[in-house]
Amino acid sequence: MKKVAFYTLGCKLNFSETSTISRQFEEKGFQKVAFEENPDIFIINTCSVTENADKKCKKIVKEAKKISPNSYVTIIGCYAQLKPREISEIPGVDAVLGAAEKFRLIELLDDFAKEQEVKVLASEIQEATDFNNAYSINDRTRTFLKVQDGCNYGCAFCTIPLARGKSRSNTVASVLESAKEIGNTEVKEVVLTGVNIGDFGIVEGKRNERFEDLVRAIDEVEGIERIRISSIEPNLLTNEIIAFAADSKRFVPHFHVPLQSGSNTILRKMGRRYLRELYEDRVNKIKTLMPQACIGVDVIVGFPGETDELFLETYQFLNELDISYLHVFTYSERANTRAAEMNEVVPMKKRSERSKMLRILSEKKRRKFYEENLGKTFTVLFEDDVQDGKIHGFTENYIRVAAKYDPMLVNELKLVTLDQIDDQGNVEVREPEFVYEKH
Numbered sequence: 283m284k285k286v287a288f289y290t291l292g293c294k295l296n297f298s299e300t301s302t303i304s305r306q307f308e309e310k311g312f313q314k315v316a317f318e319e320n321p322d323i324f325i326i327n328t329c330s331v332t333e334n335a336d337k338k339c340k341k342i343v344k345e346a347k348k349i350s351p352n353s354y355v356t357i358i359g360c361y362a363q364l365k366p367r368e369i370s371e372i373p374g375v376d377a378v379l380g381a382a383e384k385f386r387l388i389e390l391l392d393d394f395a396k397e398q399e400v401k402v403l404a405s406e407i408q409e410a411t412d413f414n415n416a417y418s419i420n421d422r423t424r425t426f427l428k429v430q431d432g433c434n435y436g437c438a439f440c441t442i443p444l445a446r447g448k449s450r451s452n453t454v455a456s457v458l459e460s461a462k463e464i465g466n467t468e469v470k471e472v473v474l475t476g477v478n479i480g481d482f483g484i485v486e487g488k489r490n491e492r493f494e495d496l497v498r499a500i501d502e503v504e505g506i507e508r509i510r511i512s513s514i515e516p517n518l519l520t521n522e523i524i525a526f527a528a529d530s531k532r533f534v535p536h537f538h539v540p541l542q543s544g545s546n547t548i549l550r551k552m553g554r555r556y557l558r559e560l561y562e563d564r565v566n567k568i569k570t571l572m573p574q575a576c577i578g579v580d581v582i583v584g585f586p587g588e589t590d591e592l593f594l595e596t597y598q599f600l601n602e603l604d605i606s607y608l609h610v611f612t613y614s615e616r617a618n619t620r621a622a623e624m625n626e627v628v629p630m631k632k633r634s635e636r637s638k639m640l641r642i643l644s645e646k647k648r649r650k651f652y653e654e655n656l657g658k659t660f661t662v663l664f665e666d667d668v669q670d671g672k673i674h675g676f677t678e679n680y681i682r683v684a685a686k687y688d689p690m691l692v693n694e695l696k697l698v699t700l701d702q703i704d705d706q707g708n709v710e711v712r713e714p715e716f717v718y719e720k721h
């Protein structure tokens with residue numbers, strides 16, 4: 283029995299895809315092992331958004347060859363699609379597979395016999411038109427369920443459409459099948475995952491369904507306790523979706539909505555499909571219907587043309603907005619994007635100063651959000667996450683909670699009252715409140 287190990291860089295989508303590919307290997311009789319357990323085959327799933335994707339890829343290959351010098355090393359993922367030739371020159375790599383090939387890996391590489399030449403099987407990205415179903419089952423608590431892939435938007439800074447292709451989706455019926463399978467496992471939380479998830483519903487280039495159809499249908503699946511939407515573009519987060527989530531049995535009051543800039547000048551330069559007024563309106567709508575909702579925001583600093591004044595517009599916009607945390611990205615030039623050709627480049631020093639300012643703002647926002655919720659009662663899903671005698675979990679509105687460790691709590695939903703913020707920034711809960719089991 284050949285042994286295979288996996289390594290994943292990047293986003294939730296990559297994790298769901300690695301997990302599905304690893305199940306394909308197990309079904310074919312391969313033994314899945316940890317990276318350091320002398321595998322015969324390594325599958326490395328790469329990311330193009332990660333800083334220094336090339337260096338990371340080289341490092342992982344080097345480590346793999348140290349562990350198993352005779353192993354067969356295969357590179358897949360976004361970086362493999364963007365730079366197949368470069369990757370094939372990394373010493374130790376045996377095969378590189380693109381977006382249209384990665385789910386046929388076992389069939390295409392057959393017996394994983396080493397050859398003189400590196401196998402490069404990466405079609406043009408236009409060929410990646412099939413939707414491949416995927417979901418992760420790495421831990422018992424939560425799964426990332428891929429429902430959509432690719433993107434038709436073409437924001438000026440983004441390489442994802444080049445690496446993953448056009449927008450395409452699973453059907454509602456097929457997602458429900460996967461959701462029912464998941465519902466029959468111990469997993470309690472499903473995270474709906476995609477590149478541009480609000481654009482769900484395009485099959486073979488034609489829109490057949492809408493994201494809202496999926497949201498309504500999946501809410502009925504028995505056995506799933508919680509459903510989260512990983513991230514959704516503000517212009518696609520409709521009033522209907524927000525209102526449905528507010529009344530839903532299973533959708534949690536947590537939204538992650540990319541803003542990228544609080545300056546309309548920069549939003550236009552980025553080619554985003556909304557202005558700050560729309561974003562503000564979405565936040566207000568969520569907070570009116572769900573005052574306890576957590577709202578996370580992606581923001582990029584240092585995009586070309588972002589002057590001090592325009593950055594301050596972003597800062598002030600975010601400061602005044604009723605949001606709960608930020609994911610701050612420092613802009614960096616990516617080959618083959620429109621932004622990489624733009625003038626008015628922001629010096630690296632300024633980019634990192636702005637990033638620091640927004641990270642501090644994020645911590646303030648998170649603390650304020652946590653403080654507003656102290657004394658209130660929520661349901662926590664405890665995870666297999668134990669440190670210094672404390673077990674951790676998240677409330678439905680994404681507050682990280684710490685409680686005294688009890689093995690019985692792992693993967694359980696418990697009603698708790700939030701007590702105080704501890705030194706690590708988690709919220710401690712009042713233990714006598716463990717009275718209610720939601721099943």
Ligand code: SF4
Nearest residue numbers: 433435436437440442
């Ligand atoms: S919406 Fe824009 S940033 Fe998001 S994947 Fe599509 S092109 Fe990239």
